[in-house]
Amino acid sequence: MNLSELDSRLVALREKAKEVRDPTAADETLEYILRLVETRKPQKILEIGAAEGLTSCAMLLCSDAQLTAIECDAARAARAREHFRLFGLEQRAALCEGDAAEILPMLEGGYDLIFLDGPKVQYRKYLPDCKRLLKRGGVLLSDDILLFGWVRGEPPKKRRMLVEHIREYLRLLESDAELQTEILELGEGLAVSIRL
Ligand SMILES: C[S@@+](CC[C@H](N)C(=O)[O-])C[C@H]1O[C@@H](n2cnc3c(N)ncnc32)[C@H](O)[C@@H]1O
Numbered sequence: 001m002n003l004s005e006l007d008s009r010l011v012a013l014r015e016k017a018k019e020v021r022d023p024t025a026a027d028e029t030l031e032y033i034l035r036l037v038e039t040r041k042p043q044k045i046l047e048i049g050a051a052e053g054l055t056s057c058a059m060l061l062c063s064d065a066q067l068t069a070i071e072c073d074a075a076r077a078a079r080a081r082e083h084f085r086l087f088g089l090e091q092r093a094a095l096c097e098g099d100a101a102e103i104l105p106m107l108e109g110g111y112d113l114i115f116l117d118g119p120k121v122q123y124r125k126y127l128p129d130c131k132r133l134l135k136r137g138g139v140l141l142s143d144d145i146l147l148f149g150w151v152r153g154e155p156p157k158k159r160r161m162l163v164e165h166i167r168e169y170l171r172l173l174e175s176d177a178e179l180q181t182e183i184l185e186l187g188e189g190l191a192v193s194i195r196l
Contacts, residue, residue: 001034001062003027007087010061014054022076025055025117026187029143033115036139037063042112046070046133048100048126049118053080053093059115060089067093068107070100070118104129111135117143121162123169131178134195140179145170146189 003011017024025033033055037045042065047056050069060067071077077097084093096103100118104126111133116123123142130140145166146152147159155163173181173193181193 001031001038003031003034006058007061009086010054010057013052013083017052017054023051025143029187029190030055030058032184032186032190033141034058034062036141037065037113040112040139041065042138044068044111044135045113045115046107046111047115047117048104048130049116050080050095051076051117053083053095055115055117056080056093057083057087057089059113060092061087065092065112068096068111069093070096070098070103072097072099101125104133107133109133109135112138114138114140115143116140120144120147120169121165124165124172127169127172131176131195136195138195140191140193140195142169142173142191142193144188145183145191146185148188151189 014024037059045059045065045067047069050056050071053069056067056069080095084090109132112135114130114134134140150159150163151166173191178196179193180196181191184190
């Protein structure tokens with residue numbers, strides 16, 4: 001789906017979020033995700049690090065899926081709930097407010113699509129739960145895995161620790177025999193892993 005086909009209110013909310021530097025998926029990343037949603041028609045979606053729920057809303061508006069969104073920031077979680085109401089999606093969206101590390105182990109599996117976009121240093125920790133929660137043939141999308149080219153290049157000193165976490169996460173993804181992973185240079189990098 002082209003982003004110009006999105007509900008104009010959602011386009012405006014995304015623009016506003018970018019202006020105030022509130023995080024949301026890059027345009028090209030969101031376009032890729034929406035194309036994936038349209039072709040794969042997931043019935044159950046999980047978003048880890050949902051912020052104001054703008055990507056969640058976009059995925060729900062172009063599918064008939066049920067979605068679980070995890071967000072630890074209370075103000076963002078409240079806005080996500082407002083956005084679900086605004087677009088009439090509250091019956092299909094469940095917001096879990098809190099730390100993903102505590103919420104993920106409590107979720108039951110069967111997800112067709114997981115969008116992992118929470119704290120990058122925690123990706124490794126979340127991976128076993130993501131695999132447990134994902135159906136065979138399901139897709140795990142991990143966002144921001146190239147971080148301004150730092151992951152494949154030379155990071156600034158201050159960012160070395162973060163970059164090492166991501167490099168290790170990528171090694172885990174790429175060496176996992178149960179996942180088939182491709183790295184796309186969209187936004188700050190998107191890993192697309194299919195659960196075999
Ligand atoms: C990059 S933003 C998410 C953007 C969102 N996925 C979108 O596309 O609109 C990352 C979000 O993860 C949330 N977050 C950070 N640490 C978290 C944690 N431990 N558990 C749950 N959410 C967390 C942040 O509050 C932030 O809203």
